[in-house]
Amino acid sequence: YDDIFTLTMVVGRTVGIGAYLVRLGQRTIQRTQNSPIILTGHQALNKLMGRNIYTANDQLGGPMIMFPNGVSHLLADDHMDSVNKTLDWLRFVPSHKGGHLPLRDIKGIDIIDRDIEFAPQKNVVYDARHLATGVYNGDNWESGFFDKDSFIETLAGWAKTVITGRACLGGIPMGVIITENRTSEALKPADPADITSQEKMVQQAGGVWFPDSAYKTSQALRDFQREGLPCIIFANWRGFSGGQRDMFDEVFLLH
DSSP: OOSSOOEEEEOSOEETHHHHHHHHTOEEEEESSSOOEESSOHHHHHHHHTSOOOSOTHHHHSHHHHTTTTSOSEEESSHHHHHHHHHHHHTTSOSSTTOOOOOOOOTTTOOSSOOOOOOOOTTOOOOTTHHHHOEEETTEEEOOSSOTTOOEEESTTSOTTEEEEEEEETTEEEEEEEEOOSOEEEEEOOOTTOTTOOOEEEEEOTTEEOHHHHHHHHHHHHHHHHHTOOEEEEOOOOEEOOSHHHHHTTHHHHO
């Protein structure tokens, strides 16, 4: 991870050491069906506990687990979609460490010398992604900061008070971090092995760094640095959430 670009396509069951390798490589694209990332299969856990608690490996390491917790950066529908998303990611990466960024020709797609037309309105809720991507206002296109259709969001299922991804600016690949200004929801699933546990939905205010979103910000910066990408941050944070639960969840350590 420190020396070269690492990315793992998970298109089948990944168990034990395979799951460790996925995590050590950091960047992960996971297929949405029959591709769990697990340390131990559900049948082995059921045997250990003496009862049939889990019915499938997806309950332990499927996309509904690994995408919201930040292990999987992107989800893919099938093998071909996994390959396409891998190639899209590689388009932002130099051919070798320390090499020149792969510049894109944006002729016919966008122009470099243009105004940024999308502008947030005071006291109006908006999708912060539009700062990077632009947006259609009826039939009219309001351009964003980066080249049209170049923004690719990663880690979208995890720590939603921060938006991270990659985009191009005048054909130059860049890392992107944007503060989400809207209230987000974080789902804490119930564990079938614990009959007292319950699914819990946690509200997270916009413009605030929580333990997970602080970690997501630092993870994105580490990835960009190792990929040799310059980074632009649309910073609109009010600060850290420092309540009892946040302090217990190690908000200081994770950022």
